[in-house]
Amino acid sequence: MGLNDQTSGQEWWRHAVTYQIYPRSFADADGDGVGDMAGITSRLPYLRDLGVDAIWLSPFYTSPQHDHGYDVADYRDVDPLFGTLADADEMIAQAHALGLKVIVDLVPNHSSTEHVWFQAALAAGPGSPERARYIFRDSPAAPDGTPSNAPPNNWNSVFGGIAWTQVPDGQWYLHLFDSSQPDFDWRNPEVGDMFVDVLRFWLDRGADGFRVDVAHGLFKEESLRDQIVEESEIPSSESMESAASGSMVERTLRDEPMWDQPEVHDVYRRWHDVLAEYDGDRMFVAEAWTQSPESMARYIRPDEFSQAFNFAWLLASWSAAQFSDVITGTMEAVGSVAGSPTWVLSNHDVERHVSRYGGGEIGLARGKAATMAMLALPGSAYVYQGEELGLEQVEVADEFKQDPFFIRTGEGGRDGCRVPIPWSGTAAPYGFGPGSGQPWIPQPADWASLTVAAEEADSDSTLSFYRAALAVRRTFATTAGDEVEMLDLGAEVLAFRRGPVTVVLNAGTEPVALPEGEVLLASGPVDGKLPADTAVWLG
Known part of the structure; x- marks a missing residue:
């Protein structure tokens, strides 16, 4: 059964529970304070016993790590920080041996400035084929027709500040995120061909699917016109922080020439055909922060994505009415295209849901209740590492923050949901690795009762609850209907x-x-x- 056969409803991903691994914060095998491939492999039996069906790994490619791997320098290799390609092959093999599918993160909107293509673009100069792989532009003329030194348009970066950086020869390159992440020009066929090769590289190595980062952002309006912004809609630092933390659905800016352009769907139809060539129901899921459930649903038409992340629940307050609206709106939207819904409460970009729901005992109780509602719904659920332990958002001191949004703005940041998870012991690093010091982001001093080892010994723990919920879910997930x-x-x-x-x-x-x-x-x-x-x- 290939990807093109989506009418039977029996593909593994339709009712799967997928566990998101943030590699640098999951498990550290070599003791350098940063998680790695070997660490992931060593903990796969834990995930099997938890009861999930698949794992999704945030980027582990070669990268200068300015945005923790979302700035990719080589899409066909593993960063030495995380190990080697052989380590990745071993991880995939061991996951499959344990009955777990493997979804890898793909970042097609932008590369790192250290990618060989971007380095060639800088060296080649204006008007070159090398620069045509990215979005380089000259400054526009001033109103009186004289030359200016202004950015090509008024677009802002999601991470704060203008979305353009000028290079020594005077041209500017577009980066909708950090200045270390130049956007590709997807109107250049070389870009599309390169990513098809990347898909095949990881499919040939056994990847069962892909999570596609910023899936709605590949194409921009060809004119690169200014964004129309009412004065009341000019982004504040608070609204930019909300965007950087994942709350892009909450943007009040309705004119978006940089997002969700119709040409992007041709890319995913091509990718759909590539995945369909492989056995085993290979899948891909879109991170598409679109402005409505209807626009999200366009990504999961039968010849495009298998699924798209549904962030509506993640953005809802603790409210029966809001939860009900999320469910009915989602089911109507995906039903219009015969799609498969997804549900998610937390990920690496947002405040952990126990904290969003009030924190402490109340937040934890609400988090468990929301998890039960989510897991009972048709479709698939995505669980973020550590939520099965009841972890809350950590208040990370400014000197330890590494999120590029914080670095660019001095405010907020996403580090608090990315603190390495605790496995055992009574003090940092809580079994995260063999070292004796703090990992790359310090862990709180009061996490001893939240380790995997402590919760495994407690039948009333959050971990025991998750294991029970996932076990019961298996009894009806594929048979209860949609x-x-x-x-x-x-x-x-x-x-x-x-x-x-x-x-x-x-x-x-x-x-x-x-x-x-x-x-x-x-x-x-x-x-x-x-x-x-x-x-x-x-x-």
Whole structure:
């Protein structure tokens, strides 16, 4: 069954739970304080026992690491920080031996300034074929027709500041993210051909799929015109921080000549055909921060992506009404293209959801309840490393922050969700690696009770809850069907039925009566009524 056969609904990815690994923060085998391939391989049995179906690795390619691997210098190699290609091959082989699929991150919008193509572009000069692989432009003329030294247009970088950097010969190159990440010109066929070769390189090595970074950003309006921005919509430092932390859906700017251009879909139709040549239901999932569920759904038409990340739940407040809107809006959007929905609460770009829901015991209770609702829905779920331990966002001191957004603006940053996870012991590095000091981002002093080892020994831990939830989910995930019936049990209650399973989540402050049914799993104690901040699965 190849990728083109999406009518049977039996492809592995349609109902999978995928665990996101942020390589530098997952497991460190060599003791340098940074996670690596060998560390990942050593912890794969833990992920099998957790009950996930697949792993997604954030970038591990050769990179100067200005944006922790999202600035790629060589798409066909492993950065020495993480090991070697042989280490990657071993990791993939071991994952497959344990029944885990492997999804690798692909970054096609931009490369590193250290990529051989960009270095050649700088050396070749204006008007050269080498520069045509990127978006280089001259300064526009001043209003009076005289030469200027202004950027080519008024676009801003997601990471703060203008989206253009000038090189010594006077031309500017576009970077929608950090200045170390020049955007490719996807109107140049060399770029598309190169990425097809990259796809084949990793497919031949056994990759089961790809997560495509900034999938909505490859093409820009050809004119590169100014963005139309009302004065009230000029990005503030706060709104730019929101964008850098992943909340790009919340942008108030509606005119976006740099995002979600129609030509991008031709790229993914070509990629779809490449993946269809390989056995085993190879898949790819889009990170596409579009402005509506309808525009997101265009990426998962039958001849494009298998899935697109659905960030609506991740952006919702703790609210039964908002959760209900997310579910109904998502199901309607993906249903219009016969697509497969995805659900996610946290990732490497946003505040961990336990903290978003209030932190402490309340945040943890709400996080478990939201997880139960998410896992019960049709489609696939994505779990970010450490959420199965109940980790909260860490307040990282400025001197330890490495996020390029913080470096460019001196504000915020995403480091707090990227702190290396704790495996064992009572002090840093909590079994993260064999060293005795702090890892690349310091771990909190109060994490001893949150290690994998501590939680494995506690039947009431968050880890035990996740293992139980994933085990129960397996009993109905592929058989309960894709229809969701929303139920009205009160304004503060999210309730829905999917096949034989009824899900009830109490987002209010008082206990609520439960419909009849056998309790399959609950996120907290249930005694006749469902307490606040708790969810239950009924059979």
